[in-house]
Amino acid sequence: MKAQLGRSALWRINLLVTLFFSAVALLCMAVLLRQASYDVARELKAAQTVVEYLKEVARNDPASLESQLTASLRHVRVHWLNGQTAPVADDDALDIWLGERLYPAAKQFSAPLHLADGRDVLISVDPQDEIDEVWDSLTQLLVLFGLALVLSLLVIRWAVGSGLRVLNELIGGLRQVSQGQLQVRLPLHSLHESKQLAEHFNQMVSTLEHVQADNRELTQALLALQEHERKHLALALHDDMGQYLSGIRAQLLLLRSMTQQNPAIATTLRGLEVNCQHMQESFRGLIRDLYPVVLERLQLGEAIELLVQQWQQTQGIACDLRMGSQLPLMDSAQQAHLYRLLQEALTNVARHSGASQVRVRLHRRGQRLALVVSDNGSGGAHNLRPGIGLRSMGERARCLGGQLRLRTRPGSGWLLRLSMPVS
Known part of the structure; x- marks a missing residue:
């Protein structure tokens, strides 16, 4: 439960930090794309002048457009159509998407130029270099934000971990206190x-x-x-x-x-x-x-037998008593507390349970003595507020150094169990 609480809190903090970094990264990417669109438009406007110059040169001297002369041009591409009406696009979808936002295709292409030697050529603005530069900038931005996010999460895990550990220890301590520890x-x-x-x-x-x-x-x-x-x-x-x-x-x-x-x-x-x-x-x-004056004259087992016999005759409720053959030796105060606890338990059965049969078990198991009183009455709610009788039995159990437990369920009677240490 404590580990689950720590994971839940740390997960929420990590989620908020990740969302924050994502929002900032998207904002920076939008600003970068907007600025890149202005820069690309300015660069390609200058390249358009080069395209017009090459067209004029091609009309006068087609041989000047040989590939070894035009391959190193930046922002300008020369397409020999060879019977085609338009160049075949070999860019991927992302490059096409980014190119449309930086420099629409409608501005890149113009009408093909028919040269004097009979060939057709298309000279157009080529934004691919600018697209590659923008992709590089976006990749660097994403890598930078990714590294920053990872470092931030590690620092948060280290910084928050000690606080969550203290919080888990506090919650565990409060839980033990609520249980009486x-x-x-x-x-x-x-x-x-x-x-x-x-x-x-x-x-x-x-x-x-x-x-x-x-x-x-x-x-x-x-x-x-x-x-x-x-x-x-x-x-x-x-x-x-x-x-x-x-x-x-x-x-x-x-x-x-x-x-x-x-x-x-x-x-x-x-x-x-x-x-x-x-x-x-x-x-x-x-x-x-x-x-219990009988404790002054009888052994504990004999006194309990007499108590059960007299209670059975007085209340008219069948009581099945079974005791171990060797009960531990106890001082007079312990005998009185145990006797009175059983007496109070039988009194509660007679007053509140509506039972027709009661079982009493008193046995020694190792270094502990167990007293169990159960009935076949109507039972009740387990979380019911204890009265004077139950509180008195609880205090007597504590005086004996033992633990008193009650179990009940509507229609299933009550079960009282005392477990106390003996020498």
């Missing part, structure tokens, strides 16, 4: 303007890189703080309120066993027990949303 830098050239352009571009990209790094650090810090607060709140609720609810429910069971003789009290206690059970289930769901 802020590590690109332009090389510094000897030309002052090119050097300034590269320095400003590198400074701009460096500033963007620093700003992006600061934003990433701030986002990671906010996510870490959020996870820490959620973890603290979830553990506090789980350890304190959860135990209280479990104790209340156990006491209700004990009271109901002690009041079997009074149906009204037993019914009331049974209702309290059901309400307490519902509150406990809602409480567990709230804790799960706040922080």
Whole structure:
């Protein structure tokens, strides 16, 4: 693409220069032909006097027109007709065309002259020498302009080449920046303007890189703080309120066993027990949303299996989970980010996809761990504006040092793929 841009710009410049040289060459040729027509007319007017003199001499002495005497005459030709009515023209088309413009044929020929010895001769003005001189001048002019054009194109190619190279490097750098690759830098050239352009571009990209790094650090810090607060709140609720609810429910069971003789009290206690059970289930769901407490007690694979099982029961959507037998060891922050990313992906499927089946794949391939979530839902436009959920998953993927990719097509569902490095 960059080479094509350079060729296109250089081709346009060469075309404009060639058209300019062609226009100037045509103008110079027109001026030269116009001036040549005046010069030829003046030369041949003088030659016409010689023709009249030769005619007078031929009438008096035909022998004076022998070829050895007339062959070296300039601008005058002697044609012995030998029964012909006009001389046979042996000039090519270009000479005829140029001769007509310089000195029309009607002025060249007059009536044949009948000599005393019985022969017929035609003595006329001959512009061929002048035509040859004009052709030589035109050829020299064209050669001069051709050499000038070639030299100009070579100089332009040399002069513009460095500028186009800088332009191509700038376009390539901007393309990489638009793709999020802020590590690109332009090389510094000897030309002052090119050097300034590269320095400003590198400074701009460096500033963007620093700003992006600061934003990433701030986002990671906010996510870490959020996870820490959620973890603290979830553990506090789980350890304190959860135990209280479990104790209340156990006491209700004990009271109901002690009041079997009074149906009204037993019914009331049974209702309290059901309400307490519902509150406990809602409480567990709230804790799960706040922080995956199961990661404190279970391995990552077991926690993901429990998450998928509970999500499947809650949403009523079939979910096919397949994991590798050996998942890599990760610290608690990485486990939390991966768990929450999968949780957010399943939540988006339940809310937006309209799917009836979901597949989850978690496998290690070499030094990378791949998480793939796909569904058979309605899909959507690939360039749709990401919401909070997608942005949150993207930030978690960056916290894991990985890349998050989304693929979709209307009627073909969504496919989410996370690829992250592991040790």
